Amino acid sequence: MRAEISIRYKREKEAEAIAKALSPDNFKVPSGLMVKTFRKKGVVVTVIECKRRLETLTSTIDDLLRSTQVAEQAFLVKKGSA
Numbered sequence: 001m002r003a004e005i006s007i008r009y010k011r012e013k014e015a016e017a018i019a020k021a022l023s024p025d026n027f028k029v030p031s032g033l034m035v036k037t038f039r040k041k042g043v044v045v046t047v048i049e050c051k052r053r054l055e056t057l058t059s060t061i062d063d064l065l066r067s068t069q070v071a072e073q074a075f076l077v078k079k080g081s082a
Contacts, residue, residue, distance in 0.1 A: 001057050003048045007068065012042045014075055019044045021071035022064070033060065044068075 009015040019039035029035050032051040037044065046064055050057040 001050045001054065003050075003057060003061060005046045005048075005061070005064065006043050008043050010042065012039075015039050015042045015044050017075050018068060018071045021074070022046065022067055029060075032056075035060065035064070 007018075009018065016039055019037055022037040022044070030052075033056060034049040035046065037046040039045070048057065048060055048064070050060065
């Protein structure tokens with residue numbers, strides 16, 4: 001199974017910060033699962049390949065979206081304090 005999630009941001013700087021925040025997930029995954037996050041201009045793209053159960057894929061997507069939300073909130077807080 002494969003999923004690709006793309007999230008567009010108004011500013012490339014914000015997309016870069018979010019992609020960097022999510023990139024550690026590229027390395028910390030169990031066997032049978034691959035997660036790769038990268039930035040294309042103002043778009044953060046995450047590709048998930050899963051050779052495990054459907055529940056593993058949906059759980060990974062859920063974790064990714066939660067992590068994205070936390071990264072966005074942190075970016076907004078940092079931006080507001082600058």
